[in-house]
Amino acid sequence: MAGHVRSRRYVLHDFAIGTRHRGVAFVDSGVRDILRAHPPAPAPYYPTDTFVIRRAGDKGLGMFTTSALRVGAIALIEHPTVIAPFVLGLTDTPACDFYDDLFGSLPMRQYEMLMGLANCMPRTSVGHAEGVMATNALAIELDVPATGSNQELSTHRAIFMQASRINHSCSPNAKWEWDRKTLSLTLRAVRPIRAGEEITINYVDPAVPRAERRASLRTTYHFDCNCAACARGDPRSDIARTELRAFGSGLPAFDVWCRDARMPDMVLIRAHERALALIETEGLEVLGCREHIDVITMCYGALADENMFRYWANESREERAQDNMGDLKVVQTWISNPRALPVWGWRRDTIQARRRSSRSPK
Ligand SMILES: C[S@@+](CC[C@H](N)C(=O)[O-])C[C@H]1O[C@@H](n2cnc3c(N)ncnc32)[C@H](O)[C@@H]1O
Known part of the structure; x- marks a missing residue:
């Protein structure tokens, strides 16, 4: 891994998708060349008025449906605003300055919106932009050059302005999928969601036992999960999830x-x-x-x-x-x-x- 990141040549790449979306990517030059050669097409359509962002109790903000969603219904299709490598192999620039600079290369309105996203990291440990990245980035795959002895990893991290407001549940009612061709995330209901209900996804593997889920949520996202499954704390749930996993x-x-x-x-x-x-x-x-x-x-x-x-x-x-x-x-x-x-x-x-x-x- 260390060899992989030391030999990279990262470049900044402003990308546009259609006429309305603009984002910034800090990627390997080979990945940038692919993005340039195959510019992402806009998604076929964008659902509108399917959700609102509002207060979700002690979870901060959250995403709530405006009307009922049937199974498979699409709540959101969204392009990323920021893309960065999954493993950042920078030696000279501290990560906090790097993310400040990366966010700062966007127009002021987008910069302010990014900086307004949640930051779960303890204040003293990392800079704000880095904390925003750690709290909100989702893992996505990009096309990487197929040749060369030292290939870039296809996994990257991306921030989506709207999807960043989706909270976690260990029994989530929605899932998201990434499409490399349109560089977009699609959020779908996995079971019927009532009008006004909160839309949730899983940040960690929901099929592992409760203690394991809660420990990794605390370590990575700094919160104690009190979703319905965790709050019940029923030992039969662990047995059921372990059985499903196996x-x-x-x-x-x-x-x-x-x-x-x-x-x-x-x-x-x-x-x-x-x-x-x-x-x-x-x-x-x-x-x-x-x-x-x-x-x-x-x-x-x-x-x-x-x-x-x-x-x-x-x-x-x-x-x-x-x-x-x-x-x-x-x-x-x-x-x-x-x-x-x-x-x-x-x-x-x-x-x-x-x-x-x-x-x-x-
Ligand atoms: C990607 S953000 C989700 C949106 C966030 N609530 C906001 O206000 O923007 C992730 C952060 O939201 C909070 N969060 C998400 N799911 C939660 C849950 N089930 N219980 C408590 N806090 C949660 C945690 O602070 C977590 O670090």
């Missing part, structure tokens, strides 16, 4: 299950149903339900159980519709004609054929 170990692969008559028909289905139930009780939709729903759907297809297959394929279609996924049409085809599923009846047929051959005289 999910899959010890489970047979789908194709192995299809061929192995000794395994119960319902072994995969029950395991994935349990994962979905744990996700619901823990409010961990952010971990994703689609994979579990897809496996259950495939299993019922492999068992040629048409009713149950249709039920779960519908769930799978809903999940895809929320994210506007490209394979939505394929799932729709399977719902209208289950036999079009490539694995339709796989387990039923294999097992029936085995039973026939074991009964037939040798």
Whole structure:
């Protein structure tokens, strides 16, 4: 890592996205060249009036919905205002001066807004701009040059003016995704959010036990988490989250299950149903339900159980519709004609054929 940062040549790069967005990046010269050669396109659209920023009790400011959001609904699409390397390999300039200079290279209005963001760092430990960076930056990926012996890391840190106001919960109701092509963050609801409810994301892995989550939030963001999951302090929650984290170990692969008559028909289905139930009780939709729903759907297809297959394929279609996924049409085809599923009846047929051959005289 040290070798990596010592050999970098960082440059300042002002970037514009469309006519309305301006930001500043301090990046490796190779990364700057890529950004110049492939200027980010504006996002296809920007949702408006989906949230307000207001006081969120002792958490400072927070982001609240203005109307109800369904699962998958987009609350925000936003470009970064500041981008910096994830590992800052500067030797001469102290980090506090560096971030002051970086923020200061923006127009006054943006500079003031940046300096007005939360700073959770103890006053004496770092400069204000550096504290703002530590409190608000999110990890993003940029394209880096594919050649050369000493490549830049693709992970960078970015500040988004609006997304910086989203508080943490260990059972978050939203998640964000980064798109390198448009250099934008998209914030979506992972479960229904009521009008006026606070939008939350997870700053740390929500699937680790409570004590571990709280310790890393205290170390990195200097607050004690009192979200609903932490406040309850129910030991069953730790067990459930640990189980979800380890999910899959010890489970047979789908194709192995299809061929192995000794395994119960319902072994995969029950395991994935349990994962979905744990996700619901823990409010961990952010971990994703689609994979579990897809496996259950495939299993019922492999068992040629048409009713149950249709039920779960519908769930799978809903999940895809929320994210506007490209394979939505394929799932729709399977719902209208289950036999079009490539694995339709796989387990039923294999097992029936085995039973026939074991009964037939040798
Ligand atoms: C990225 S900022 C979030 C917005 C911030 N509340 C504000 O006023 O701008 C992160 C800081 O918000 C506060 N925060 C976020 N989530 C919190 C929570 N669940 N409980 C208490 N404080 C929280 C902490 O001070 C944290 O360092």
